[in-house]
Amino acid sequence: MLKNTLFETLQKVRDAKPLVHNITNVVVTNFTANGLLALGASPVMANAVEEAADMARIASSLVLNIGTLNPQTVDSMILAGEAANEQGIPVIFDPVGAGATPYRTETAQRIMRELKISIIRGNAAEIANVVGEKWEIKGVDAGRTNGNIADLAITAAEKLNCIVVITGKEDVITNGRTTYVVANGHPLLTKVTGTGCLLTSVIGAFTGVEKDLMQASVAAVSIYGIAAEKAAELTVESGPGSFQIEFLNQLSKVASDDINLYASIKK
Amino acid sequence: MLKNTLFETLQKVRDAKPLVHNITNVVVTNFTANGLLALGASPVMANAVEEAADMARIASSLVLNIGTLNPQTVDSMILAGEAANEQGIPVIFDPVGAGATPYRTETAQRIMRELKISIIRGNAAEIANVVGEKWEIKGVDAGRTNGNIADLAITAAEKLNCIVVITGKEDVITNGRTTYVVANGHPLLTKVTGTGCLLTSVIGAFTGVEKDLMQASVAAVSIYGIAAEKAAELTVESGPGSFQIEFLNQLSKVASDDINLYASIKK
Amino acid sequence: MLKNTLFETLQKVRDAKPLVHNITNVVVTNFTANGLLALGASPVMANAVEEAADMARIASSLVLNIGTLNPQTVDSMILAGEAANEQGIPVIFDPVGAGATPYRTETAQRIMRELKISIIRGNAAEIANVVGEKWEIKGVDAGRTNGNIADLAITAAEKLNCIVVITGKEDVITNGRTTYVVANGHPLLTKVTGTGCLLTSVIGAFTGVEKDLMQASVAAVSIYGIAAEKAAELTVESGPGSFQIEFLNQLSKVASDDINLYASIKK
Numbered sequence: 179m180l181k182n183t184l185f186e187t188l189q190k191v192r193d194a195k196p197l198v199h200n201i202t203n204v205v206v207t208n209f210t211a212n213g214l215l216a217l218g219a220s221p222v223m224a225n226a227v228e229e230a231a232d233m234a235r236i237a238s239s240l241v242l243n244i245g246t247l248n249p250q251t252v253d254s255m256i257l258a259g260e261a262a263n264e265q266g267i268p269v270i271f272d273p274v275g276a277g278a279t280p281y282r283t284e285t286a287q288r289i290m291r292e293l294k295i296s297i298i299r300g301n302a303a304e305i306a307n308v309v310g311e312k313w314e315i316k317g318v319d320a321g322r323t324n325g326n327i328a329d330l331a332i333t334a335a336e337k338l339n340c341i342v343v344i345t346g347k348e349d350v351i352t353n354g355r356t357t358y359v360v361a362n363g364h365p366l367l368t369k370v371t372g373t374g375c376l377l378t379s380v381i382g383a384f385t386g387v388e389k390d391l392m393q394a395s396v397a398a399v400s401i402y403g404i405a406a407e408k409a410a411e412l413t414v415e416s417g418p419g420s421f422q423i424e425f426l427n428q429l430s431k432v433a434s435d436d437i438n439l440y441a442s443i444k445k
Numbered sequence: 446m447l448k449n450t451l452f453e454t455l456q457k458v459r460d461a462k463p464l465v466h467n468i469t470n471v472v473v474t475n476f477t478a479n480g481l482l483a484l485g486a487s488p489v490m491a492n493a494v495e496e497a498a499d500m501a502r503i504a505s506s507l508v509l510n511i512g513t514l515n516p517q518t519v520d521s522m523i524l525a526g527e528a529a530n531e532q533g534i535p536v537i538f539d540p541v542g543a544g545a546t547p548y549r550t551e552t553a554q555r556i557m558r559e560l561k562i563s564i565i566r567g568n569a570a571e572i573a574n575v576v577g578e579k580w581e582i583k584g585v586d587a588g589r590t591n592g593n594i595a596d597l598a599i600t601a602a603e604k605l606n607c608i609v610v611i612t613g614k615e616d617v618i619t620n621g622r623t624t625y626v627v628a629n630g631h632p633l634l635t636k637v638t639g640t641g642c643l644l645t646s647v648i649g650a651f652t653g654v655e656k657d658l659m660q661a662s663v664a665a666v667s668i669y670g671i672a673a674e675k676a677a678e679l680t681v682e683s684g685p686g687s688f689q690i691e692f693l694n695q696l697s698k699v700a701s702d703d704i705n706l707y708a709s710i711k712k
Numbered sequence: 713m714l715k716n717t718l719f720e721t722l723q724k725v726r727d728a729k730p731l732v733h734n735i736t737n738v739v740v741t742n743f744t745a746n747g748l749l750a751l752g753a754s755p756v757m758a759n760a761v762e763e764a765a766d767m768a769r770i771a772s773s774l775v776l777n778i779g780t781l782n783p784q785t786v787d788s789m790i791l792a793g794e795a796a797n798e799q800g801i802p803v804i805f806d807p808v809g810a811g812a813t814p815y816r817t818e819t820a821q822r823i824m825r826e827l828k829i830s831i832i833r834g835n836a837a838e839i840a841n842v843v844g845e846k847w848e849i850k851g852v853d854a855g856r857t858n859g860n861i862a863d864l865a866i867t868a869a870e871k872l873n874c875i876v877v878i879t880g881k882e883d884v885i886t887n888g889r890t891t892y893v894v895a896n897g898h899p900l901l902t903k904v905t906g907t908g909c910l911l912t913s914v915i916g917a918f919t920g921v922e923k924d925l926m927q928a929s930v931a932a933v934s935i936y937g938i939a940a941e942k943a944a945e946l947t948v949e950s951g952p953g954s955f956q957i958e959f960l961n962q963l964s965k966v967a968s969d970d971i972n973l974y975a976s977i978k979k
Contacts, residue, residue, distance in 0.1 A: 205741040207472040211638035216685050226515040229548035248760040281763035371745035417961030418750050427684030474739040478905035483952050493782040496815035694951025
């Protein structure tokens with residue numbers, strides 16, 4: 179993947195301002211909306227059964243996130259997902275905490291079964307639990323990560339028949355045939371809540387303007403990590419509060435030169 | 446409207462710390478509460494059917510916002526609104542995303558029909574959809590804005606029999622007879638989620654201390670815009686993350702001199 | 713209480729990263745999660761009846777907060793609390809706004825009656841209302857505070873049979889027999905929403921690593937206040953927006969020397 183194509187994809191987001199419909203958890207709504215706005219996309223959140231499908235139909239992409247799931251929002255996710263599937267709108271899924279409780283694991287598996295998901299993004303434990311592999315999880319954070327992440331991602335892509343993005347120290351993006359490893363990002367991301375959730379929504383924004391979903395995923399993951407690296411350079415001495423704010427600033431400013439300088443993508 | 450009366454109205458908010466009851470969406474709760482605290486008001490949020498009316502009765506004003514509406518919160522809005530109406534407590538309404546889905550449009554129209562709303566605030570598309578005028582909307586953002594906003598606001602004020610505040614590049618405040626155009630504010634407000642919602646709650650805070658609701662509305666809109674301009678001066682190079690934080694700082698600091706220098710209000 | 717034991721307790725949090733399960737209000741979810749992450753703990757939020765108990769069972773502590781209560785989240789609190797009680801996991805309760813509406817007061821009293829609460833934290837008005845003493849409340853903020861807070865705390869600890877933490881200008885921590893007064897903290901805490909809620913969750917984090925719950929409570933309250941004082945030193949000129957962010961920074965950095973220099977604890 180050529181670095182200059184990453185910036186072109188970002189520029190499409192900034193120009194088209196795709197409407198990204200998020201049905202997400204109550205912890206990250208504000209940060210997700212502000213992150214999407216900073217990137218140049220247009221966020222909307224509508225989680226009532228009465229309107230979830232209608233909102234999905236007018237969106238460029240749909241992002242589902244089970245971080246604080248309940249039966250009503252799960253119903254809305256299914257309705258919105260079906261509407262998106264009918265219209266060919268990409269659906270991105272974040273199985274937050276799959277494996278932590280049976281309800282999460284079962285709901286994540288149900289969503290994968292009942293909807294056509296284009297891309298699933300999670301940490302290694304979450305993805306493993308969705309596909310029924312054994313993997314330790316601690317709350318909503320990944321546990322041991324000494325398994326082979328790339329192997330897990332490829333297995334998951336084959337079983338789930340979608341693009342799999344596993345984030346961690348390095349990020350793996352695969353459709354089961356082609357696999358990319360992105361080494362951008364910064365450990366401070368783990369000290370701010372919702373940075374995984376926002377990445378899922380950022381992938382959603384990129385799929386709203388780029389039909390090649392592998393291209394969209396790799397561009398989103400790399401650019402997101404670059405913004406984090408740049409934010410960390412300015413705030414690592416200050417702490418996670420300042421990092422969170424500077425990260426939003428940097429998301430709004432990633433330039434072509436930054437991508438050339440920072441992007442670390444291996445096939 | 447004399448500029449010195451604006452500061453007096455702000456000073457009343459700071460002195461009386463009016464209790465503003467917000468039934469609002471899950472994206473903006475934190476930002477709204479922090480914005481009201483920065484301004485000097487006292488925010489409270491209670492959205493259960495079991496207590497919405499009780500909380501409204503002890504508040505100085507009630508703010509209703511349908512950004513992430515569902516049947517339960519709509520029931521709570523109606524109950525709280527009826528209680529506020531009985532006690533003569535001002536009710537301010539923000540029809541977020543009216544026009545984006547039938548559920549939003551119908552709920553917004555139902556709230557206007559069943560409650561006595563003192564002030565409605567939205568973008569041009571939202572207000573147009575509440576009164577049944579054709580206007581494009583994209584998610585929860587206004588679409589084309591080449592219609593005549595002032596005409597739309599006056600028509601809406603007559604049809605809805607309340608004060609109408611339409612915000613955009615310039616902000617229009619009208620009761621159908623007297624119309625003000627406020628030219629404060631900054632484009633960075635559109636890069637932070639919930640700045641429209643917070644403005645609605647800030648108008649609510651001002652109505653909690655000022656019985657002349659046109660005075661309250663114009664003061665709130667202008668002072669809010671001034672805080673944004675001052676925040677933008679300090680953060681436009683940094684980005685939307687820093688702007689959001691500095692905006693809260695500036696809301697807590699607007700001074701008499703700032704109003705004299707920045708206020709732009711035309712009748 | 714020796715100052716060096718406070719830092720040791722903090723260090724245990726940073727080392728063990730206890731999983732703190734929060735069933736809390738929609739205003740403070742993000743700030744609470746980020747505050748716990750900054751401190752070094754691992755936050756999780758799960759408020760559905762379908763999983764609340766399962767999540768509580770794997771947590772190091774459970775924090776219940778009725779800031780935006782509704783029948784479903786209250787059911788989840790009871791289920792999670794019962795599961796925690798069975799396993800001997802500490803349950804910390806924040807009766808936000810008790811006294812403001814009958815529903816809050818009754819729910820707070822129900823939670824105290826049906827669950828074994830280890831620690832309750834609130835302002836004077838909230839605690840007074842939970843134990844049925846007369847005390848004025850304004851929304852979710854404490855009203856008059858000219859009563860004797862220490863007496864109220866001791867009475868409450870005896871009636872409720874748990875540790876009581878009353879925060880205000882000074883903070884009182886008592887189990888009814890031993891009473892500590894902590895004079896750390898800063899008035900800017902009252903200009904940021906959710907600082908009381910986050911403190912309750914921080915107490916939760918400390919109880920996840922320290923079996924002596926008085927030690928855990930005093931350490932949490934003092935260290936929290938120290939972070940606020942240090943943040944205020946850097947941001948008091950800027951305003952509440954900057955303070956909120958710097959407070960997160962400082963929570964991540966409290967050092968042994970800070971505690972020696974700032975801690976103000978009287979028995």
